[in-house]
Amino acid sequence: MSLRADRNRSILPVTLWFVALWAFFQFAFPYHLALKERYVLFLSDATWLSTYFQKPAPLSYITGDWLTQFFLIPSAAALLVTALLILFWDGIRLILKPLGSKHPALWALLPTAVLAFLILFPEVPLAVLTGACFFAWLFAAAVRIRSRALRLGTFLLLLALLIPTARSLTPTARLSRISLEREYDYRIYFNACAGHWDRVEKMGLRNPHESVVTAYYYNLSQARADHLPDGLLKAYQPTWHGLFIPVREGVECFRLMASADALILSGDYAQAQHSAMLGMTFSPRQRSAAMLRTMSDIAFANGDYDTARRYLKMLSHTALYKRWAQEGLRLLDTEAGNLTLKNDCRDILVQHNDYRTSLANIAATASQGKTATDYLLCLDLLDKNLGNFREDYDTLYKGRYDRQTVPVLYQEALLMTFDENTSPADQLTEYRIARQTLDNITEFLKGNEGLFRKSYWFYYKYAQPAR
């Protein structure tokens, strides 16, 4: 069959296939692809580039990482991946054609399907695709060599190159699951990173998969707006797991990275730095521009300007964090003496993931301790530990933050902690319990629980431990 005839027959299915692939990436799983950007640090610097040549497949990684940094731009990931798949397909088609294949253009679609599936895993680097393109085109050129001996020699050479390259490109990190639930988590994460907190709130209220990560970012959106107790029970809460993401062995890298966000907001910079550092350490290749940025922020908060400068200097060689980094360096050069330290809490020793001790210390000793106090009280409540709640409320909240209206959530919980031996009226006054809350609990106790599904009493009675 002539090249023209094959092209005419295959042009429609091939076009449809790649349009479908693009639509699949763009509309079904854009954030699975976008997450790759979190696992990459590409610096336009000769010293940095030279590190690629210490391992096999340097060109694949260089081109792959360079392109991956643009995945931060919406729609870029789907377009770039589809374009690379087209390049790969064309290379395979050119290999198959001289080998006598009847429909090389159609057969060449099969390996693109395999690669399209593989590339969806966030831990699989884009270098897999760029490497596949390089080799497809090198083999395509090799099959056109006329001298049989030379052709065979070139093939063997390419195969010898292909094996270490394939080994190097095989991800060593554990692969995450591909699912719509994950896609929703990644989407809310990127919306939070971009500062689209209104979208985060809406997504959190929906939380169709009852996901811990989605609940976590919903709570973050509420805490940012100083509405954490007000908004807490309006959305799905997987007990206290929606407040903090524990850092422990085997936790996937995405969660490690995400875990820093609530810690930063609550002022727990020590654990936040721990999380960010682990996020980078356990990223597939121990590199992450996003985590460098987070660690720069934390270094600023701690007054670690030498550390911040180091990270900012690296980030000033990136394509998309460059401007941000240069602004940071300018601040360090001109205004380092005037910068406000965000971390001014008392130094104590805390086990990692011991949120209670850490939050109590921040709430008691930091100058900006309101968010930490709310997180601590919500942690007590979601953990159904009313004893801790009352103790923390009395020592950290009462008299400091209850001058205005006490959040309904706290009022509802306080009612459950009242002392039977003390006058109810005095306690109602002392704890500023609203008349409406009192009426509500009366109704609730009468059996009209369905009317109070968003109340703490309902949560306390019915919430099950998180999966």
Place this chain on the structure above:
Amino acid sequence: MRHSWVLIGVALLLTSCGLSFSDKVAAGRVPQMFPDYTDITLPVNIAPLNFSVEGADALRLEIEGRASHLFKANGSEMRFPMKRWKQLMAAEAGDTLCLSLSARFGKETVRYAPFHWVVSADSIDHYMSYRLIEPAYEVWNVLSVEERDLESFRTRLLADNTRTEGTCINCHTANRGGQSQVSFMHVRGKKGGTLYSRDGKMRKLNTATDSTAGAAVYGEISADGRYGIFTTADIRPILHSGRHDKLEVFDASSDLILLDFEAGTVTDSPLTKGAAFQETFPCWSADGKTIYFCRASARPQPEETFDMHYDLCAVGFDPETGRMGDSLTTVVNAAAIGKSISFPKCSPDGKYILMTVSDYGTFPIWHSETDLWLYEIATGKISTLETVNGKYSDSYHSWNSDGHWICWASKRDDRLYGRPYFAHVSPDGTVSKPFVLPQKDPDHYLMTLKSFNIPELYRFPESYDASFVRDFYRDMKAEQMTYRP
């Protein structure tokens, strides 16, 4: 006419490639070079001290010693040709060099204030090992131990945990001053053990016994390689909530154990075990007849970690019987001055103990106040080495085999990432301004996300590599050491 064109061409070439330094601006300030190699003492056999000047388009370095030397570079990096560098060092050994650096930035040329290099005839040990690890607190993912040839930029992988199921690998340490090189390295994990290397023969040792509290941790090998003195410790990491320090590591318990590698035995002493005190970081004196170590009264931790102050203590040792003495002396009462001592290391000439001093606790690497102090054994005089210590942690040091050089991991540049620094120790105990391990690419330290950890100097190349360590981990059976009461 033809000659004129050639001359014009040459002139254009010279000006365009940026080597014209005729329009110098006398800046009179110290060069902003990275790394800072101004006013240092360097060993005659060290690799070229390549450096960069940020933003420079061209560099010119004039060196005046017994002879004049001129080095030029296009761009911001001065990379000395190896052959010329060796010739320079050989010609100027024992001399003080005066260096004048000029840098061109666009059309402006800056001539910096001159600085000097003292080329010490005292050679530094040929090799150094260090661990490369992310400064990720108490956990690791990918780590490796490298051997660096200090006379060139060659490195060799001694161990790589991607080949040993991701286990921790640490403490590559050689016997200093011995005639034959003996070293050990701990490889943790299910199939791990202590790699004991002597005269090219490798052994895998299980140093944990039922009668002692776990496997060997920090320690040293005696100069003849027969004995090893180590800590056994239940190590616990914990975070600081404040902004100054990041991580604290404390020992829930710790004792000393003595290994006899020839007899295959582990022994201890009532003086250095038990719950009343915590003992750690043991080392041998130069003559092998004293064991120095750090000791503190046991306290509940982490509640009282801030009050843990480790003194420097000593106990005698009889190499003939392999027994520790029956009395213990406090050499430096650190608690009395509100300090805590870690990592004592005796100089091979027996004159000094170099130690790490911090405000409290037993894991100074993450304490920004940590400094190196030099203790003179004969007089009890302590030098706080103010010109040596940096802004942040200086710790985990090692002596050169002849005692003229020290190296250590310093976080002085950014608080977080350790880099190997060297300094010269004069016979009178004066220590020179430190300089960082030179790299072929001078910007290497700015572009790496790995911390250089546990730098260790030694004379001969290690007799194994990462492939051996992989087989050692996977296939070699460990010799079980036995407890000798």
